[in-house]
Amino acid sequence: MEKLYEEDDLLALSGIQHFAFCERQWGLIHVESQWVENVKTVEGKNMHKRVDDPYFTETRGDVKIVRSVPLMSKTLGLYGVADVIEIQQHDDNFGIVNYSIVEYKRGKPKADDRDQVQLCAQALCLEEMLAITINYGYLFYGETKHRYRVEFNNCLRTRVQELAQRMHLLFEKGQTPPAVYNKKCKNCSLFDICVPELSKVNKRTQKYLSRVFDDMRIE
Template identity: 35%
Template sequence: MKTELLPVPLSALEHYAYCPRQAGLILLEEGYEDDANTVRGTLLHQRVHEPDEETRPGIRTLRALPVWHQQLGLNGVCDVVEILADDTVIPVEHKSGAYHPGGPADVQLVAQAMCLEERFKTTISTGYIYSAADRRRHPVPIDAEARARVIDVATAVRAVLHQTTLPAAAADKRCRGCSMNALCMPRLLADQRRYQRALSERFTPLSESDWDD
């Protein structure tokens, strides 16, 4: 009997690719904190997150399209999907910040493309990340290496979902730009002696005399 894979949200792939602990905080503890960047991203996505369809000569545009990949156990929503007159399918992921080639956003986009291939019974060779920072579309190749990366990250996310403990804190330059810095406490957790001292000070065992009181 085939075991059904634990579903992995497409958004979790980007979170994990950026920082495994960030993904763990969101998936295991349902923790999330907004900052200026995340609020800006939410405002940017207001339009593309409303299900809609627009048809112009030679192109049909779908917004907030639900997608899934049964075999890989992936599911989520595509910001924008363009279908050209020749049936070419193009996913376009919108991001508020600057685009970094090969970064975490690429993983999410490629995963979207793989889901769209299953839904539309097609092959997708290129997708785009739209960066609001420079108002440009950046092409992302949907090649064998990118597909393998999606599978590897999905496997890693699924391992986090099966755990009861969070991944270790990164405590590097990524933390400065992370909205979840306060929840994560990377500097404290990276210094285990400091962490154990803070933990003992916060949770001091009661003595027998304390119980008597």
């Protein structure tokens, strides 16, 4: 039988985007509660403030727009908030209702899939809460002022499930993964806290020490 998480054990859904970007970044924020504001994070917050207007609903044509919708999935073990849910009722289609989900982001589309992962995690929560299927959603980017459709295919759904499982595994162990210095680090808001260059130094030091110990054993 599928494992269901207790409400007390749910993790913040917003963390899955950090986890998809870098497991250590997620660990620093969500296991060690470290965070630094920079221009990007402040702009992102301001953008969300504009859509975070709880209880606000609006109707445009046959689409009802609901903002700041609380989300939860006991299967994924996640809770969070959806920026916008659009509900469309097709009068000519036996009253079938279509749900889509919209997440607002500053900047422009990224090279990796962290935003798609977060959006799909939101959709999986809503599916579980309402016992519905959501086939796609949208990412709106402030810099391009355009929204991009994201299909929730099996590949993306599986990735979300695997990431959520691993987040819980590391959270239960209280483990922040070690730094792996790579090209993503220069765009990371936690660079100064993480100090990823030290991982290279540490590796060199470990190699040096293990050589010294090996030599001592031979003598």
